[in-house]
Amino acid sequence: MPELPEVEVVRRGVEQWAAGRRVEQVQVHDARSLRRFAEGPEAFTRQLTGAVLGEPQRRGKFLWIPLRNDHDAAHPALVIHLGMSGQVLIEHSEAPAEKHLKITLDLGERIGAGPQHQLPSQLRFIDQRIFGGMQLSPLGPDTAAPGSGRLIPEVAAHIAPDPLEETVTTEWLFQVMRRRRTGLKRALLDQTVISGVGNIYADEALWLARMHYARRTETLTRAQAGLLLESLREVMQAALAAGGTSFDALYVNVNGASGYFERSLEVYGRPGRECSRCGGTVRREKFMNRSSYFCPICQPRPRADRW
DNA sequence: TGTATAACCTGATCGC
DNA sequence: TGCGATCAGGTTATAC
Numbered sequence: 179m180p181e182l183p184e185v186e187v188v189r190r191g192v193e194q195w196a197a198g199r200r201v202e203q204v205q206v207h208d209a210r211s212l213r214r215f216a217e218g219p220e221a222f223t224r225q226l227t228g229a230v231l232g233e234p235q236r237r238g239k240f241l242w243i244p245l246r247n248d249h250d251a252a253h254p255a256l257v258i259h260l261g262m263s264g265q266v267l268i269e270h271s272e273a274p275a276e277k278h279l280k281i282t283l284d285l286g287e288r289i290g291a292g293p294q295h296q297l298p299s300q301l302r303f304i305d306q307r308i309f310g311g312m313q314l315s316p317l318g319p320d321t322a323a324p325g326s327g328r329l330i331p332e333v334a335a336h337i338a339p340d341p342l343e344e345t346v347t348t349e350w351l352f353q354v355m356r357r358r359r360t361g362l363k364r365a366l367l368d369q370t371v372i373s374g375v376g377n378i379y380a381d382e383a384l385w386l387a388r389m390h391y392a393r394r395t396e397t398l399t400r401a402q403a404g405l406l407l408e409s410l411r412e413v414m415q416a417a418l419a420a421g422g423t424s425f426d427a428l429y430v431n432v433n434g435a436s437g438y439f440e441r442s443l444e445v446y447g448r449p450g451r452e453c454s455r456c457g458g459t460v461r462r463e464k465f466m467n468r469s470s471y472f473c474p475i476c477q478p479r480p481r482a483d484r485w
Numbered sequence: 486t487g488t489a490t491a492a493c494c495t496g497a498t499c500g501c
Numbered sequence: 502t503g504c505g506a507t508c509a510g511g512t513t514a515t516a517c
Contacts, residue, residue: 179510239511262510307494309511360488377510468510490516
């Protein structure tokens, strides 16, 4: 499932293969992937055709490509969210269409570049479960992290900074958590609290920090907030170095290759296995209509007076 | 206002 | 073998 490291792997692939190229044609194969774009498929196609793709950006699980369009001073961005099963592939047009191909962008040669060797000519958006999608959104000020100096798509303006951003510090996380009145994992999964964390890396980071998922946010000390942030960063950097986490063909990079971090997971998807740290047995519990994995010895349930 | 939950969606897997 | 139920989970709208 694409979380921050997987989206970053995709961003780097788009940067390498698609940035600086003009969109020559847009084909919307399934309008459901434009569900969040209120103007509809025709406007999407019209506004995107002829635009030049800029350097792709990311916050949390949101990926966007600023558009440079001679005819449109508003400079919108192409926003891509992979949802549960979204993929972005850069392929040659001769490659057979994928079963769940939703949107195809035909790309021209890189503008201003020298001789180019048969660059793949299509950017394809594929999505089995259709939780993801594409849309166009104007860029605006970064209200979530005013000091960043970045431009953020309006549709992602409500998303908090992610753990790999410089504006996220121990003090920032401490204050954010102190203001909440909920469980730790619930807060980590809330993208308006901190972005980019999904079920996999929430469980892995909580294990690394030896914290139970139901620990109350307002009881976190400054030192514990620092430990949690450190754990989030460590898990995500390791996943990034491994090319992301793939359980099946649902997550691949832009060349269609899977990541290897699944082999390094400590608790996620490992119920009944031995905890590598203490020898305890990893447990799975139902949580928020999904699963939560943890070691009951390393991550003891908080006392009732700390809930 | 802040928090919790249902709905969206498809394919794999399981039990009968 | 085939059918229905269940599960996976990120985001958003809605309920409380």
